[in-house]
Amino acid sequence: MPNARSCLVALLALTALQCQARDYRYSDAHLHYVDFFQESEGMQRLVKEMDAGGIDHVMISGIPVAKKWHEDEPKRPRYYAGDDAGAYWFSATDVFVAAAVKALPxxxxQRFHPFLTGFNPNDKNADAHIRQMLELDPGLWQGLGEVFTRHDDLTALTYGETPRANNEAMTRIYHLAAEYDLPVMLHANITSKREKNPLYLGEIEEALRNHPHVRFIWAHAGTSMEIHRHQEKLDFLLPTLTRMLHDYPNLYIDLSWTVLRPYLLDAKGIPDPKWLALVEKHPDRFMLGSDVVGRFDDLGKYLASFRPFLDALSDDVAKKVARDNFLAVLPRKGAGVAP
Incomplete structure (x- = not known):
């Protein structure tokens, strides 16, 4: 008779083999076709990387701002944070995305799901502009975003006041999103770089509470790389999300970029059991994203970096998170068409 220890070792080995045998297909729920200078490697490169990485579907959007190369800067910046020059709201980004998608066979x-993002979230005219864009290309746009509100230094560099998830302009946009059954991907930092409390949480909670018919995808679960440079880990994030997912059935979480580490995986790449339990409890509410901006060479590699976390989930939940949850949040009545 084998002892308990040998049985446990055999069980763990069997589990490991089952995990290795999983063949994930992905949806990238957060991808920018262009960078902050509105430049891109192009659709041919993107399709090639999708095929290589097992990515069946992508949310594809532009970048709603353009970084300025200031007269006083001798070298063109490589990123929005490269110097102190400002950024400005840039509506033509949606034209670039639409043209690229329409040119595809x-x-x-059908693998591409365009989200409209080229509008100023502080402008109460924005909802009228969005409506015009939806009517110009019926059936093209399948969501709104990524909408930049409370976005670290970027919203400080962008001309005009800092957008809020609960301002009047965004309220008008949410009503339009509900009318067209469009999900809204929202970048709304949960706190500032220095404050170790959920300083801005009330802004997104007000939006969730007042617009229950809008499906909100919270980009990076309210985190950002800039926050993590000053605060390595937000201890309040997990309990806050646990409560919010219970309170707001219209909340969905994008796990891209700054959520993978230090939250889903620790420094040794071991999945956090508390995050695993939260995803298992809400198996339809989480999705993966790369958040690449105009460059696609690491696309498949980035989504594959979620494998240790996915492998620790039950098989059906892992496949939902990897691929199906993003597709489920898209318009049910036809892409970007008002009932």
Whole structure:
């Protein structure tokens, strides 16, 4: 008779083999076709990387701002934070995305889910502009965002006041999103770089509470790389999300970039059991994203970096998080068409 220890070792080995045998197909729920200078490697490169990385579907959007190369700067910046020059709201980003998607063959187009993002979230005219764009291309746009509110130094560099998730302009946009059954991907930092408390949480909670018919995708779960440079880990994030997912059935979480580490995986790459339990409890509410901006060479590698976390989930939940949850949040009545 084998002892208990040998049985446990055998069980763990069997589990490891089952995990290794999993063949994930992905949806990238957070991808920017262009960078902060509105430049891109192009659709041909993107499709190639999707095929290589097992990525069946992507949310594809532009970048709603353009970084300025200031007269006083001798070298063109490489990123929005490269110097002190400002950024400005840039509506033509949606034109670039629409043209790229429309140029695809029909069998490829169905893999792409364009989100409209080229509007100023402080402007109460924005909802009228969005409506015009939706009517100009009926059926093209399948969501709104990524909408930049409370975005670290970027919103400080962008001309005009800092957008809030609960301002009047965004309220008008949410009503339009509900009318067209469009999900809204919202970048709304949960706190500032220095404050070790959920300083801005009330802004997104007000939006969630007042617009229950809008499906909100919270980009990076309210975190950012800039926050983590000053605060390595937000201890209040997990309990806050646990409560919010219970309170707001219209909240969905994008796990891209700054959530993978230090939250889902520790420094040794071991999945956090508390995050695993939260995802298992809400198996339809989490999705993966790369958040790449105009460059696609690491696309498949980035989504594959979630494998240790996915492998620790039950098989059906892992496949939902990897691929299906993003597709489920898209318009149910036809992309970007008002009922």
């Amino acid at each position: 029909a069998e490829q187009r």
